[in-house]
Amino acid sequence: MGAPGVVTGRTRPTKVKKQAGVLKRKREDVDVEKLEQAVVDIDPKNDKYTNFTDLPLSDPTKQGLKSAHFAVMTDVQATAIPLALKGHDILGAAKTGSGKTLAFLIPVLENLYRLQHIGTDAGLGALIISPTRELAIQIFDVLCKIGRHGHMFAAGLVIGGKSLESERQALTKMNILVGTPGRLLQHLSQTVAFNVDDLKMLVLDEADRILDMGFQKDVDAIVEYLPKERQTLLFSATQSKKVSDLARLSLQEPEYVSVHAEDRTATPKSLQQNYIICPIEEKLDTLWSFIQASKKSKILCFFSSAKMVRFVYESFRHMQPGIPLLHIHGRQKQGARLDVTAKFSAAKASCLFATDVAARGLDFPAVDFVIQVDCPEDVDTYIHRVGRTARYNREGRGVLFLAPSEEEGMLKRLENKKVPIELINVRQKKKQSIKSQMVHMCFKDPELKYLAQKAFITSTKSIYLQKDKEIFNIKNYDLEGFAASMGLPGAPKIKFLKDDGGNQPKQQSRQKVEVSDSSDEEEVGAIKAKDKPVRTKYDRMFERQNQDVLADHYKKLVRDGDGDGTSAEEDDFTGGKLGAKDDDDFLAVKRRIPAEDDGTNAQLNDEDKPIVPGGRVVHIAGASQPIIIDSNRREKLLKSKKKLTKLMDKGKKLIYDEDGNSHEVYELEDEKAFRAKGLPEEQRQKFIESAREVVAQADVEDKATAKAKRKEKARKRKERERNEETGIAEVDEEGGVQIEDTGEDPLANFLADAAYSDDDDEEVEPQPKKAKKWFESDSEGDERSSKKRKKGKKSKGTVVTEPETLEDMEALAAGLLG
Template sequence: MARKSGVRSKSTQASRKQSREKEEETFRKLQERIESYDPLVDEKSVSQFSDLPITDSTLKGLKEASFVSMTDIQKKTIPLALKGEDLMGYAKTGSGKTLAFLIPTIECLIRNKITEFDGLAALIISPTRELAVQIFEVLTKIGKYNTFSAGLVTGGKDVKYEKERVSRMNVLVGTPGRISQHLNEAVGMETSNLQMLVLDEADRCLDMGFKKQIDSILGHLPPTRQTLLFSATQSESVRDLARLSLTNPKRIGVSSDQEISATPDTLEQFYIRIPLDEKLDVLWSFIKSHLKSKILVFFSSSKQVQYTYETFRTLQPGISLMKLYGRNKQTSRLETTVKFSQAQYACLFATDIVARGLDFPAIDWVIQVDCPEDASTYVHRVGRAARFGRQGKSLLMLLPTEEEGMLKRLSANKIEPKFMNIKQKNKKTIRPQLQSLCFKDPLMKNLGQRAFISYFRAVYIQKDKDVFNVEALPSDKYAASLGLPGAPKIKIKGGTAGKEKKNASRKLVELAKLDDDGEQQQQQQKNKDDGKVRTKYDRMFERKNQTVLSEQYLHMTGADGEGTDEEEDFMTVKRQDHQLIEEELPDLSVPVSKRQAKKALSKKASIASKGNPSKLKFDDDGVAHAIYELEDEEDFKKAGDARDQKAAFVLKESEVMNEADVEDKATAREKRQEKKRRRKELERQAREEEEDYESADDNDNQLTADLDRDLEYSEDEQPVAKKPKWFETQPVRPAARDNLVEIDEPETLEDLESLTARLLNG
C-alpha cells in the first residue's frame, strides 16, 4: 500500500509539474504576442476578443457573457494596457469603456499569479454606487473562471461587515468615499502588492467633490503600479489628476484640442423653447402620448424628482413610474435600477446621478426638463440612449433666457439639436389637479415648496451666469404651476460649498464642533481671568434652553446657523413680522356720544351693519372658508349631465338604504324573539303560582272540616259564618248519570212548587 501511495504521489507531482510548465509556456507565448503588438499595424486586424493575447479562462467568460466583437476604444486601449502602459482613455459615452479596463485588470492578476493570500492587487474607483454595482456585475461575469476574489464597497452598507472581509479581497470595486474610509480604518488592508488602479469617470469624481478622497487614496498606494484613467470628457481637473497619478500616460481617444466627445451617431436630438411654468404640463402631455416607450427624465435636484414622482403617480398617467436620486436608500436605488433595466415600458425620474456610465438597455427617449450645467453634462445625459449602435432620441427643454447661451455652447462642441414645435392642441394642463393635491395634502404642499426652493438653488449656484439667471425666473408663475398658493419667500445665503460639505466625513464634522465648543469655553475662561463682569443679561443670552423641543425648533428655523437639509443651506424661508396698516385696523377709540357707546356695547347693534355672523374654518395657509361651501356651477357641469348625476346619486343612496334595511330587519327580528322569550317566561311563572294556590286551598278545606267535627260551641256562642268559595256560589248543574236526576228533598210547599215547575219546563 505504501508503494502504491508513493507511486501515486510521484505521478501527481509529475502531472502538477507538467501543468505548471504548460501554464508558464502559455504565459510566455502570450507575453511574446503582447510585446510584438504594434498598434499602427495590428489595430485593423484585431476586431474580436479572440484575436487578443489573453487567457482561455477570460475568453470563455467573455463568450458566455455574449461579448464577441470589440469597439473602437477597446481595440485601442486593451493591447496597450496589456503591455503595462498607463492610459488616459477618452471615448463617446456608451462605447464600452468598462471592458476596456476590466480585461487588462483580470489579465494582470492572472499573469502575476495573484491568489487570495496576496491581498489587494487591483482597485477600481467609480463616482456613483449604481456604476460601481454595474462594473462589479460585469467583472463577476467575465472573471467567473478565475480564482481570485473580488469585493464591492459602497456607501449605504454595513461598514463593520465590510471591514471584516475587505482585507481578503484581490479586486476592490467601490466609490471614493467608502474606499478612502477602509484604507484609513480597516485593519489588515495592505496595499503594497497593488498592481492596477482604475479611475472610471474621473471627471465626474472630481465634479462631485471627491477630490480630497481621491488624494487620500493615492497617498496609500505604491508608486510602482499601472494606472488606467477613463472619462468621456477632458477637463483641466482631469489633466491635473493625470499628472499626479499617471506616469508617461498614453492618450487614447479624442484629440487634445477637442474638449467634449461627440454624441452617438444614432441619436436624434431635439430641443423646445418653453416657459418655466409650462414644463410640467408639457412633460405630462409627452408621457401620456408615449405610453409604449422607455423614458428617462432628468431634473436638476432630488426634491423636484420627489415632487414630480409623487404627483404624477397620484394622477396615474398609465405607465410605470420610478424615481432615482442620491439621497434615496441604497437598497431602493439598486431595486429601482434593476426594475428599470428589465422593464419594457417605464418612465424614470432621476438626477444627474444616473447620467454617468449606467447602461440601461433600449431607452427610447431622454428628456431633460432642466437645462444641464454645461455641454459635458448634456453629452452624458443623452448618452443613456442610443448605446452600442441602437436608436434613440433626446429632448431638451430650454427657457427663453437659456436658449441662446446653451445652444452656442453645444454648437461649439459640434452638437446641433433640432428645434421641435409643440402643438397647443396636444398640450394638456394639470395645474388644477396639482393645486387640489397641495390643498388637500400638507405633505404634498411641503414637497412642492421644497422643489421650488431647490430649483432656484440649482440655478443660483451655476457658474455660467450667461445661461442661468436666477433674477429672470418668474417665481409666482412657477409656484402656481407646481400647485402652490404662492411663491415661498427665500433668502439667498450664498456659498457653493454644498458638495464638499455633503461628502465631508461626519466624524471630522463632529470633531470640528467639539473644537468650536472648546474655543468658546476657553474664551469664557479668558473673560473670567480678565476680570470682565458678566451681568445676568449676559448669562441669560448665553444660556441654552434644554427643553425637548428647543433644539428641534432652532434647527427648523435656522436660528442655530444650520439648516434641516444640506442641499438647502444657501437659502431658508424668510420669517418677518407682519406689517400693520393703520387704515385697515378697527377703530378702538373711546365713544364720544351715547349713540356710539350703545352701538359699541350692544351686540345686536354692532352686527346690524355687518350682517349675521357665520362660523369659519381655516386651511393651512390661514385662509378662512365657510364650513359648508357650495360647489361652483362650472365644476358641477364638468362632472357631467345633471340627470346622470341625479341617477348616480339615487343609485348610491338606494344601495345605502338597502344596507340599512338589512340591518333594521335583523334588529326587528331580534326584538321579536326577545318578546317571545319574555312572554313564555311570564306564562311559566303564572302556571307555577296557580299550582301553588290550588294546593293551598285543598289544605284549608281539609282543616275546616276537621274543626267543624271536633269543636263544640257553647250555648251563647254562635258560629261565625263561613265565606263561600268561588265554586260554591255557582248554580248547581244536574249531572246526567243513567238518566237519573238528583234533587234535594223539598221541605216546604214553596220548594215543592218550584221543583214541579222546573221539571215541567225541563
C-alpha cells in the same frame, strides 16, 4: 485511477472535478510564459485588431467573453486594450455607450493573471474607483460575468450603504476591488489589515467627475496611500487633459486614447437630439403631456434636485398616467436604489425620474427617450445624461427643455462642444394642463403641499447657485408662475430671491442699535397706533395652524413679514454657501462683538447707529434701556418673564440712618478720608481692638443674663416643691389660683366628665349581680341593696345631700373651697 501498471493505493476512483481543478492550476503555470511573449510581440501603433480573439488573452478571459457574447471590439477597446496590456498609463476618452468598461476590465484581469497575483497572500492587485454606487455595482457585475470562467481572483465591491464590519472582514482577502471614493478612503484610514502596498493597477472610471471638486479631496487622500510604481487607467466620455490632474495621479508618460476626437459630433450618430422652448411654469404640463403620448416607451427624465424628483413622482403617481413610474436620487437607501435600477432595466415600458446620480456610466438597456426637464449645469453633464440612450449603435432620442432665457447661452456652448441639436415644437392640441389637478392635490394632502414647497426651494436654489450666469439668471424666471404650476397658492418667500442687501439688517449686532431719547414719546405713540386691537376669538381662529405636519417646518419655510427670523433653508443659502467666501472653511464668524463691549446687556445709547429697519421699540418696566423687536425670536422674548428679568436693572439694598436718609449697605469711602485715618495696618489693628472690646462686653452681658435665668429657675423649682408639700395651689400675683399644668386639655376632661353621672367620679366597671335564692323575691333584693348603700354613706362620716336651689349650690361650693 492512476496510470496503467501503477498502484495508487486508492480503493475508490478519483473524482473528475478534482482532477480538472488540479490540471487547471498546472495549466496556469504553463500559460504565463507564452502569454508574456505574446504581449511583448504586440505592436499597438501598427497592428489593427477587430476581434477579441486577435489579442493574446488567457483562456479563462476568452471563455468569459464568449459566454457573454462579446466578439467584435469597439474602437476604444481595440485602441486601449493593447496599450494597457503592455503596461502603459492611459487617458481614454470615448463617446457614451462605446464599451469603456471592457476596455479597462480585460487589462486588469490579464495583467494580474500573467503576474499570478492570486490568493490571500498576494494582497490587493487592482483598485477600480467609480463616482456612484450604481456604476460601481454595474462594473462589478461585468467583472464577475467575464472572470467567472476559470479566473481564481477574489473580487470585492466596497460602496456606502452596506455593513462596514462585514466589508472589513473580507477586505484583506481581495485581489480586485471596486468601490466609491468615500468608502475606500474610510477603509484605508480605519481598517488596520487593509494593505495596498503591492497594488499593480489603479482604474478611474468617469475620471472627469472623480477629478473635479466633488471628489478631489477623497481621491487625493486615496492616492497618498497607494504606491508610486503602478499602472493607472483613466476613462470617461469627456476626458480631462489638465496637467495638474495628471500630476496628482502620478501618471508616467500616459497614452491619450481618443478614438472619436476627429468626429464631427461628440455624441453617437444614432442619437437624435432635440430641444424645445418651454418656460419654467409650463415644464410640468409639457412633461405630463409627453408621458401621456409615449406610454409604450422607456423614458428617463432628469431633474436638478432630489426634492423635485420626489414631488413629480408623488404627484404624477396620484394622477395615474398609465405607465409604471419609478424614481431614484442620492437620498434613497442603497437597497431602494438597487431595486429601482433593476426594475427599470427589466421593464419594457416605464418612466424613471432621476437626478444626476443616474447620469454617468449606467447601462439601462433599450432606453427610448432621455428627457432633461431641468437644464444641465454644463455641456459635459448634458453629454452624460443623453448618453443613457443610443448605446452600442442602437437608436435613441434626447429632448432638452430650455427656458427662453437659457436658449442662447446653452446652444452656444453645445455648438462649441460639437453637439448637434435641433429645435422642435410642441403640438398645442395634445398639450394638457394639470394645474387644477395639482392645486386640488396640494389642498387635499398637506404633506404633498409641503413637499411642493421644498421642491420649489431646491429648484430655485439650483438655478441661483449655478456658476454660468449667462445661462442661469434667477431674475429671468417667472417664479410665481412656477409655484402656481406646482399647485402652490404662492411662491414661498425665500431671502435669496430678494435683493442682495436683504440679509444685512439681520447680521447687524443688536448691541449697537440706537434709540433716540428726544423722540421717545412720539415713537411710543406711533407704536401704540400701529399695534393690533384686542384679539378676538376670530383672530385666534385664523391664527391656528396644522399641528400634524406643518407646525414648525411651515414657519421655517414661509415668512409672513420682512422682519421675521431666517429659516434653516435660508441659512443654507445665505450663511452657508452664499454668504461664506470659502466653502472649505471649517469655522465661520456669525456675529462679532467688540472687545470694549461686555455683551451682557444691549447697549442702546450709541447716537450714531440707526434703528433696525422693520423693528419696533419696547420699553420694559424696571429696565433703563428699551429693547428692539425685529424678529419672531425677539417677539417671543416678551412673553417670558424669566428672560425679561435678565434685561431689567438689578435692584439695590438700602438702609436708613437716624436722620432718615437712605444709604446703600456697602459704600466705598473716599480715598483721602481713608488715608487721613492712618496707615492700613494701623486701621486694621484699631478695628480688631474695637471688635474685641465689643465682643468682651457682649460676653459679660450674656453671662449675667444666663446667671439670672438660672437663679429664677431655681427659685421657681423650690417654691413648687414647697407648695406640693403643703398642698396649697400656687397663687399668681394678680390673686388668681394658678393651676398646675399637667399637659391635659381641661375642656376635653370637662366634656368627658359630663357624659357620666354625678355620683361616680371615675368610671367603674359594673359588678355582676349575685344570683337570688329561690325563696327571695324582687322586693327583698332591693331593700337589701338600699341598706348597704346607707351603711356605706354613714361610714364616710359626712352626709351630702343633693342641692335643690341656687343658695344650696353656693353654700356647697364655699364649703369645698374651705
